[in-house]
Structures are given as C-alpha cells and as structure tokens.
Amino acid sequence: MRNRFDEQLAQLNKEIITMGTLIEQAIETAVDALIHQDVEKARSAMESDDEIDHQEKIIENLCLRLLLQQQPVARDLRVISAALKMITDMERIGDHAVDISELAILMANHPYIKKPEHIDQMARETILMLIQSLEAYVNKNLKQARDVIAHDDIVDALFVQVKTELIGLIHENPDNGEQASDLLMAAKYFERIGDHATNIAEWVIFSITGKHKEDA
Numbered sequence: 001m002r003n004r005f006d007e008q009l010a011q012l013n014k015e016i017i018t019m020g021t022l023i024e025q026a027i028e029t030a031v032d033a034l035i036h037q038d039v040e041k042a043r044s045a046m047e048s049d050d051e052i053d054h055q056e057k058i059i060e061n062l063c064l065r066l067l068l069q070q071q072p073v074a075r076d077l078r079v080i081s082a083a084l085k086m087i088t089d090m091e092r093i094g095d096h097a098v099d100i101s102e103l104a105i106l107m108a109n110h111p112y113i114k115k116p117e118h119i120d121q122m123a124r125e126t127i128l129m130l131i132q133s134l135e136a137y138v139n140k141n142l143k144q145a146r147d148v149i150a151h152d153d154i155v156d157a158l159f160v161q162v163k164t165e166l167i168g169l170i171h172e173n174p175d176n177g178e179q180a181s182d183l184l185m186a187a188k189y190f191e192r193i194g195d196h197a198t199n200i201a202e203w204v205i206f207s208i209t210g211k212h213k214e215d216a
Contacts, residue, residue, distance in 0.1 A: 017138065027097050027127055030042065034186060037108045038108075042108070056091045082206050086199075099189050113169050129152065133197050137204045145202075149201050
C-alpha cells in the first residue's frame with residue numbers, strides 16, 4: 001500500500017514540475033513579446049493559459065485521489081495540502097503571463113519611451129524564483145525555499161527602480177504618461193509573480209516543517 005502511495009506522490013511531483021515548466025515558458029514568451037513588441041509571441045503566451053489550467057485540474061484530481069483512496073500520515077497530508085495551495089499561486093502566475101501579453105499587444109505599435117531593461121530583469125528574477133520554489137518542494141529543500149523568500153527583495157527593489165524611472169519620464173514629458181502607466185502595470189505584474197513564488201516557497205516550508213507564516 002505504501003509503495004503505491006509513494007508512486008503517486010512521485011507522480012504528483014512530476015505533474016507539478018510539468019505545470020511549472022508550462023508557466024515558465026508562458027512567462028518567458030510573454031516577456032519576450034513585451035521587450036520586442038512581438039504581437040504573435042504575446043498571443044502564443046495567452047494561448048498557453050488553457051493548458052496551464054488543465055494541468056492544474058490534473059494535479060487537483062491527483063491530490064484528491066491521494067486523500068480519499070490512501071491513508072496519508074501527517075507528513076503526507078502536509079505535502080498534499082501544500083501542493084493544493086501551491087497550484088493556486090501557480091495558476092495565478094499563469095494569469096499574469098496573460099495580463100503581460102495583453103499589455104504587450106496594447107503597446108506594440110509605438111516605440112518605447114525607454115528600453116524596458118529593468119522589467120526584463122524583473123522577469124528573469126521571478127522565473128528563477130518560480131523554478132527554485134518548485135525544486136525546493138520536490139527535493140524537500142528548506143534552505144532553497146527560504147532563499148526564494150529572501151530573493152523577493154531583489155524583485156521589489158527592481159520594481160521601485162522601474163517606478164522611479166517611469167515617474168521621471170512623465171515629469172519630463174506628460175505625453176509619456178499613457179505608455180509609462182502601461183509599463184508600470186507590466187512591472188507590477190512581475191512583482192506579483194514574485195509574491196506568488198514567495199507564497200509557493202512558504203507552502204514548501206509548511207510541507208517540510210508543519211509551520212506556516214499564517215500560524216505565527
């Protein structure tokens with residue numbers, strides 16, 4: 001019985017990594033579309049959202065089967081319940097990839113008032129956070145999960161930098177206002193992705209230790 005349960009837990013890890021890979025690809029495509037003002041790539045990122053949602057349902061069903069058909073001990077319950085919490089944040093990250101893609105389409109026909117290099121950097125940092133949080137879950141790596149949480153400070157600092165730059169451009173020329181607002185919203189979505197990756201890491205810590213910040 002335990003062997004079968006362990007096999008299903010291994011399958012759960014595999015499905016979570018699959019969902020994470022889909023989201024990683026969606027973010028990468030969305031930011032590429034944004035940076036290079038590529039409408040086709042933006043649409044491609046948006047189309048991947050259905051696949052991400054489908055993968056979420058697969059994981060939900062697997063978690064429910066594990067809860068109903070097996071007899072999980074306390075540690076296993078933490079792992080399964082953490083997975084259910086994590087995929088909610090993962091799905092929201094996928095939604096933000098769509099939001100960023102929509103902004104990319106909106107801004108595709110006008111040259112940028114400033115090259116969005118720091119937004120690109122934010123994207124890279126949040127992708128790294130997502131990958132490492134999921135690796136921490138699969139490998140039960142407490143240090144890696146805590147490193148992800150600490151890494152969010154880098155994303156937050158980049159967001160402040162982007163905001164300061166864009167506000168400066170609006171002061172220089174009020175005509176920059178509309179595009180600056182759209183670029184700031186794109187940066188805000190990446191900041192939120194960092195927050196969701198942090199949430200995932202916090203649930204990883206719960207799955208290992210049984211403690212969550214909400215309990216504090």
